[in-house]
Amino acid sequence: MAILLRVPEVATGSTEAVLTEWLVSENSPFEAGAALAVLETDKAAVEVEAETSAVLLRHLVDGGSTVEVGAPIAVLGAVGEDVSAVLAELGGNVAAVTAAAGAAGAAGGTAADPAAPARIFASPLARKLLKEAGIPLEAVAGTGPNGRIVRKDVEAAIARYEAAATAAATPPAAMPSATVLPAATPPASGPPTAPADAAPAKRPGAGFTEVPHSRVRAVIASRLTASKQTVPHFYVRRTARIDALLDLRRQLNAVSPAKISVNDLVIRAVAVAHVAVPDANVIWTDDAMRRYDTVDIGVAIASARGLVTPVLRNVSALSLSAISAQVKTFAQQADEGRLLQRDLEGGTIAVSNLGMYGVDEFTAIINPPQSAILAVGAGKPGPTVVDGELQVATQLTLVLSVDHRAIDGALAAQWMAALVTAVEEPLRLVA
Known part of the structure; x- marks a missing residue:
């Protein structure tokens, strides 16, 4: 049937x-x-x-x-x-x-009128992307059924406009209050340029530039606002010596075809800490605490399309090279918009690393329904006392944001101790 x-x-x-x-x-x-x-x-x-x-x-x-x-x-x-x-x-x-x-x-279509201009057919997604890019429908030739404008047509049009913007002349220094808009290169059937008020632009005398929110940016804003308003955050900060970790990384990269990053090692250390402190591998629900059997970790990626946090599965069972390869794959898929919904679901904790930008330390906002997120700063040399002696060591600041409903302070401190031990004794990461 x-x-x-x-x-x-x-x-x-x-x-x-x-x-x-x-x-x-x-x-x-x-x-x-x-x-x-x-x-x-x-x-x-x-x-x-x-x-x-x-x-x-x-x-x-x-x-x-x-x-x-x-x-x-x-x-x-x-x-x-x-x-x-x-x-x-x-x-x-x-x-x-x-x-x-x-x-x-055909959004916004009306009854046929012989005197009216030909109606342009476009998918809702194409219309939305064109609006965000400031490109009129008339400037795009559709290749879909009956000349319908589809996503690939929009991407091609955006590429043409970006190429035109790159080739455009720089505004003269004597006119700092105005921005010269690049001349577009639309298809022959379209108008010469996009409407000035549709594209992100700095208007003469306004003193600012307005860039319309992308769908991804709007969703990020909504989710993080809800997280900060509804999830009771608290923070635990530790500093770890990473000279041994950096030495292990050099040794691994000398023989491994896949280059291992510090972030890959930190992700593996998070998995080791979760195995050592399984009570932290949980999320809060309205009816019960949900404890997971595998360690699934989100990785914050600043892609060309916006911030996304795909989830690595069963990290405690993955090798460092497998972690590295999967993170690189996620980064490429994020840039190309090919992440699937299931890639973004699950996990109890995420890792956000700004160390490559020279940030000493920061606090991150939890991505619900996860219970924690680890903020990783830059490793920098500094004075430290080891066995009563003052030494210089490369130190890494780690800040854990925690959902107090799911994890108490003492448990968070215990987990951080396990993490620092794994980072400072990195042979645990390859065991």
Whole structure:
């Protein structure tokens, strides 16, 4: 019997997503677990997987359409099965459903008017990206069905505009209050430039520049504000000597094809501390404390698209080279916008490292529902007393932000002691 495929909840609290592309065409069979379509949320792309083997009989919405959670997007069943009965549940036939989907995709469309200019079709995602970039629809040629503007068209247009901006002349020093906007290079069918008030620009005499919020930046702001307002943070600070750690890193990199960073070693040390103090490997829920069997650690990555924190799984079982390779993969996927929703979920703790920027120390905001985040500063030489003698050692400042609902002060101090021991005695990281 034919059934409807509906939009799953792709992220906690989400009400809609963009169906960016179909991975299975109409009348094509698929196996259980196969990816049928890709949904895009504010921060990641999520594949819709099949629960059972079947045939995708009919697409009910086009790629690029905005869809609500629970809305039907396709009809599944057996080869050649009649879909009319299923479509009747929607209160219409195939044509009506397809027309409704097309109307939703062409946001702001109106009835045909012979005297009106030709309507430009674009997916909601394409429209949103163009608005954020300050590029008018008319400046982009669509390559999708019926000339529809899709994501790859937007990315190509943005690349052209960025190239034009790079080649633009620098404003003269005698006119500091004005910024010369770069001349765009739109396709032949479009207007010569984007509207000045649509692009991020410093207006003459205004004294400031307004840059519209990206979707990722808006989500980051919302989540971190909620975290700081609802999660009772407290902080534990320790300083660790890392000369032995740096020496181990040099030895490893002399023989390893994958270069190990200090951050990779710190991530491994966090896993060692979690194994030593398992009561810290928890998160708070309204009904119970949830304790995890594996150590999953988030890694804060400042990508070209914004801050993301993908999660490394079962870090206590990973080698240093495996940790290094996975972090590099996450960084590349973050820059390209290819992180999946499942990459961003889970974990009880995250690591945020600003040491490469020369920051001595800082405190980070917890990424809910995780219970802690470790802020890592720069390793710098300084005086320290060892066995009663004053010595110079490379010291690293570590600040742990903790959710007091899940972890008490004494437990946090015990965990930090285990972390510092792992960092100062780095052979524990390769055991």
